[in-house]
Amino acid sequence: MADILSAIFISGIVLGSGYALMASGLSLVWSTLGIFNFAHGVLMTLGAYIAWTISDAAGLNIGLTTAIAVSAAAMVGAGILIERVVVRPFYDHRDMLLITVMTTLAAMIFLQKGVQLIWGARLKQLAPIVPGNIRLLQTTISAQEALIILVAPLLLGALWLFLSHSRIGRGIRAVGQNPDGARLIGIDVSRLFIITFALSAVLAGLTGVLLGSVRLLTPEFGSEPLVKALIIVIFGGLGSLGGTILAAYLMGLLEAALVFVVGIYWAPSMIFLLLILVLLVRPQGLLGKVVR
Numbered sequence: 232m233a234d235i236l237s238a239i240f241i242s243g244i245v246l247g248s249g250y251a252l253m254a255s256g257l258s259l260v261w262s263t264l265g266i267f268n269f270a271h272g273v274l275m276t277l278g279a280y281i282a283w284t285i286s287d288a289a290g291l292n293i294g295l296t297t298a299i300a301v302s303a304a305a306m307v308g309a310g311i312l313i314e315r316v317v318v319r320p321f322y323d324h325r326d327m328l329l330i331t332v333m334t335t336l337a338a339m340i341f342l343q344k345g346v347q348l349i350w351g352a353r354l355k356q357l358a359p360i361v362p363g364n365i366r367l368l369q370t371t372i373s374a375q376e377a378l379i380i381l382v383a384p385l386l387l388g389a390l391w392l393f394l395s396h397s398r399i400g401r402g403i404r405a406v407g408q409n410p411d412g413a414r415l416i417g418i419d420v421s422r423l424f425i426i427t428f429a430l431s432a433v434l435a436g437l438t439g440v441l442l443g444s445v446r447l448l449t450p451e452f453g454s455e456p457l458v459k460a461l462i463i464v465i466f467g468g469l470g471s472l473g474g475t476i477l478a479a480y481l482m483g484l485l486e487a488a489l490v491f492v493v494g495i496y497w498a499p500s501m502i503f504l505l506l507i508l509v510l511l512v513r514p515q516g517l518l519g520k521v522v523r
Contacts, residue, residue, distance in 0.1 A: 233369060234369050234370070235491070237368040237369040237370045238370045239484075239487045239488050239491055240368065240484070240487075241367060241368060241370045241372055241376075241380075242483075242487040242490075243480075243483045243484030243485070243486065243487035243488065244380055244480070244483060244484070245372070245376045245379055245380060245445075245483070246482075246483030246484075246486055246487060247479050247480035247481070247482065247483025247484060248379045248380050248382075248383035248384075248479075248480075248483070249379060249383070249438060249441065249442050249456065249483075250456070250459055250460065250463055250479035250480075250482055250483055251383055251387060251475070251476045251479035251480060252383050252386060252387070252434055252437065252438040252441070253271075253272075253275060253434070253435065253438045253456045253457070253459075253460045253479075254459075254460040254463040254464050254467075254475045254476075254478075254479050255387060255390060255434055255472060255475055255476060255479075256271060256430070256431035256432070256433075256434035256435050256438075257271050257431070257457075257460045257461065257464050257475075258464045258467070258470070258471070258472055258475040259390075259403075259427055259430060259431050259434075259472070260427060260428065260431050261464060261469060261470060262407045262469075262470040262471075262472065263403055263406055263407040263423070263424065263427045264318070264407075264424060264427065265327075265328065266318065266327065266328055266331040266332075266335075267331075267332065267335070267461065267464075268313070268318075268331075268335050268428075268431065269332065269335040269336045269338075269339050269457070270313055270317070270335045270336075270338040270339040270342060271431065271432075271435050271453075271457055271460065272339065272435075272453030272454050272456060272457025272458075272460070273338075273339050273342040273343050273346070273453050273454075273457075274306060274309055274310070274313075274342075274432045274435040274436060274439075274453070275435040275436065275438050275439035275442075275452065275453035275456060275457075276342075276343070276346055276439060276448070276450065276451075276452040276453040277305075277306070277309060277342060277346060277436065277439070278302045278303075278305070278306050278432075278435060278436025278437065278438075278439040278440055279302075279357060279436075279439030279440055279442070279443035279448055279452060280346055280349075280350050280355075280439075280448060281298075281301065281302040281305050281436075282295070282298040282299055282301075282302040282357060282439075282440045282443065283298075283355055283356075283357050283443065283448060284298075284350075285297070285298045285301055285302075286298035286357065286358060295357070295358060295360055296360075298440075299360075299437070299440050302436050302437075302439075302440055303433050303436055303437065305436070306429075306432040306433045306435065306436035306437075307429045307432065307433060309432050309436075310428040310429040310430070310431060310432025310433070311425055311428060311429050313335070313338055313428060313432070314424060314425050314427075314428035314429075315425075317331070317334045317335055317337075317338045318331055318334065318335070318424075318428070319421075319424070321334070322424075343450050343451065343454075344450075346450045347450040350450070352449065352450060354447045354448065354449060355447070355448040356443065356444060356446075356447050356448060357440065357443035357444040357448070358444060359373065359374065359375040359444040359445075360375060360378055360441075360444065361374040361375055361377070361378050362374060362375075365377050373445065375441075375444050375445055376445055378441070379441050379442070379445070382441065383441075386434070386437065387476055390430075390434070390472075391472070394472070399423070399426060402418050402423050403423050403426065403427055405418060406418065406420050406423050406424075407470065435453070438456070439452065439453065442456075459482065462482070462502075462503075462506060463475055463478045463479050463482055464478075465510070465516060466478040466482070466506050466509065466510070466516055466517065467479070467516050467517050467518060468515055468516030468517055468518040469515075469516065471516065471517075471518040473518055474516055474517045474518030477517055477518065478516070478517055481517075482502065485502060485505065486498055486502060489501050489502060
């Protein structure tokens with residue numbers, strides 16, 4: 232029994248770590264601009280494919296570390312491009328939220344088809360950053376999964392420190408609380424919107440690179456994580472980064488437990504049902520605030 236509980240816990244933490252990285256970027260855009268970026272999932276896919284293309288996995292003698300750095304830099308450009316082309320033209324529109332849902336969905340489809348056109352539909356997989364297996368809490372897992380468990384809290388902690396203690400981070404939080412007030416005190420809101428999208432895209436790309444060696448790469452690689460990230464952001468509380476991270480780990484543990492109890496096919500339905508029940512009791516999410 233202890234072995235089973237250990238396996239469920241470790242599997243849940245691995246899932247939660249990936250979900251937390253994915254959802255934190257989505258939550259960051261929402262809390263700053265008040266929109267959902269539906270192209271966020273395909274940025275995860277794009278980051279993984281770029282790293283695959285220039286790493287040893289693709290036959291080029293460059294190395295995965297360099298590939299990750301190049302992928303992150305490319306994600307900065309992709310985030311800026313989406314903000315400039317897909318979102319910025321509609322900032323002052325009264326139906327901005329609805330319009331950006333449509334434009335980011337269009338960007339998602341365009342980029343997804345672009346990935347399929349460039350890289351094809353055949354399955355691919357990144358080489359693990361750390362090869363081999365390790366034993367953790369009576370459970371044997373790949374060293375790559377252990378790396379995900381370790382790296383995710385470090386990246387999320389770095390994000391929290393950046394938002395809490397850097398001038399740019401405090402500016403992003405101020406814009407999220409009151410963009411008009413931020414403009415009045417001299418904050419360049421437009422510049423911070425760009426930085427927010429770039430940072431969110433980097434988080435998505437790094438998630439893709441970390442998961443790309445434990446899951447197979449397809450053009451739809453980021454679609455399922457995007458759906459779960461949307462649920463997590465709502466479940467944790469819109470605009471609450473802490474709530475998003477908490478909800479991500481809870482959802483990972485819940486999914487791992489339900490897969491063991493009811494099977495892989497029924498687990499998603501049970502998760503949706505439980506989340507609906509929670510939101511009926513607490514509509515603002517776990518750590519969200521009631522808006523009056």
